[in-house]
Amino acid sequence: AGTQFLGAFATFDALALFLLALAAWLGVRSADCQPWPRAALLITSGLTLAAANAVTYATALFTPVVLVTVALAAWRKRGGFAGLTALPPVLGSWCAAVIAAVTAGGQQYWLGITSSTLSRPHSDVPVATVLHSAYVWTSLILVLAVLGAVLATRETTRGVVLPAVLAVAALLAPAEQARLHTTVGLQKHVVFGAWFAAIAAGYAMARLSRVDPGTGWAAVMALPIAASTLFGSMGQATGLFKVWPDAEAAVGVLRSAIHSHPGHYLAEDYDVEAYYLQAEASWQRWSSTYYFSYQGGPTGTPSYRAAIDSHYFSLVILDFGDTGATDTEIVADMRRAGGYYVLGRTGRFTIWASRAAAPGR
Known part of the structure; x- marks a missing residue:
């Protein structure tokens, strides 16, 4: 529902989600490249991640998720040392871009970051309300992502931790807003985590497809997803849209x-x-x-x-x-x-x- 909601507007949130996804994709793709192209992709990944943070400060919450995802992707392809060496180019270029932006923006720019994100005032919304709202908007993806994390523990290859990391990403925004006791912007922020969780959900569906190579499992998996989209998410997106007053x-x-x-x-x-x-x-x-x-x-x-x-x-x-x-x-x-x-x-x-x-x- 949140993705459909953001897609209806020409706001910064959709651009931030695109840049966050692009940063993760560049970092993961670098694992298949030779040293110099790999370094270039990793540096570009860090710069793209910083751009996502500049577009929407809230995406900084998912910076560790991107870093861990990139490291695990390199570890899965090339071993533990490759996973460690993948971090410095991404983290270094990200830090350099963030420092440059804050320096260029000056005190007022830093004040805007702290007041809107780092030092947001607490509200009085119950924690249960925050978590329930987040679950309603991401339930299908979250359930499948958790299933993917559980199924991954049965694997013997490297990188089995990755689905769990991706599933946890869906919980970051709800946990942060539960800490602040607020639902302001929650319908947007859960989308950033849901993008990562959707990959773990896809992994779960791929594992389930191994149970039966026939076509029956495809229908079993497709029907609840289609029903959830048609009868759940679309109605939720319309409801979210109507929450905003007509100006x-x-x-x-x-x-x-x-x-x-x-x-x-x-x-x-x-x-x-x-x-x-x-x-x-x-x-x-x-x-x-x-x-x-x-x-x-x-x-x-x-x-x-x-x-x-x-x-x-x-x-x-x-x-x-x-x-x-x-x-x-x-x-x-x-x-x-x-x-x-x-x-x-x-x-x-x-x-x-x-x-x-x-x-x-």
Whole structure:
């Protein structure tokens, strides 16, 4: 369901998944090459992995999975020493690219990484809810992947650990978000782990096919997968899509409101508004309810309060979604500061406007 959901949008998540898969593929393919081509592929794998991390910071969680997968692939083909020597080129090029990106981006870039990924605030969603949601979205692949890991223990060849590593990848995002007690972005993040787990699931199906060389087993395996896709995943993907509020009406109101309220604007997912209203206002004039620092001050609540007190924002668009607690604080700050009024409501969106002129506008 998550793959179908991500495939419906032109967002960074699909690109990050592609780069993560490409990094793993390049590393695994290097095991079949001669020394120099192998080194080139391993270095390229590390650079591609760093690119995936830059596109979506959450993919850094799967960096160890790629490294272990590449090492085990080399070990399976060429022995333990080859597995060890495969790591330095991948890890070295990845580290070099990450350090270069952080250095070039500067303090604000590093602050963005830490605030959105490394130091994400905890929420209050029960652990059972997080794990149940993740299982609903990945159940078939996860069950088959675990089966593949169990069947691999019966093998006597090298690399029998690989299916287990791939299966564990499907558990990383749910475990991390269970630690944070949040389901924000979980429907996207489980897809990254599911890509690895799908390989272990494929291994399980290949092992099952050895039981009977006839055509009967193909139908036995195909039917539940087809049924799960048609009657489960497609409905789940539609449900995930409808969770997001329809911004069309809100954008229509904002198109005229921006002309009568020039300045800076605050919105939860401002990239939607900024994209459709780029002719009316540049994206630099938009701020998010996920992260904000006013005039170099402390991030979060103090900056929102200070900006609202000075009427820095001409328009504030709230839908009480992923940052509902922050949205509630912002509404309280606007009422306390005065000079803000509700310009309009469209669906889940409430648009507030400032009556006062911000300094330097």
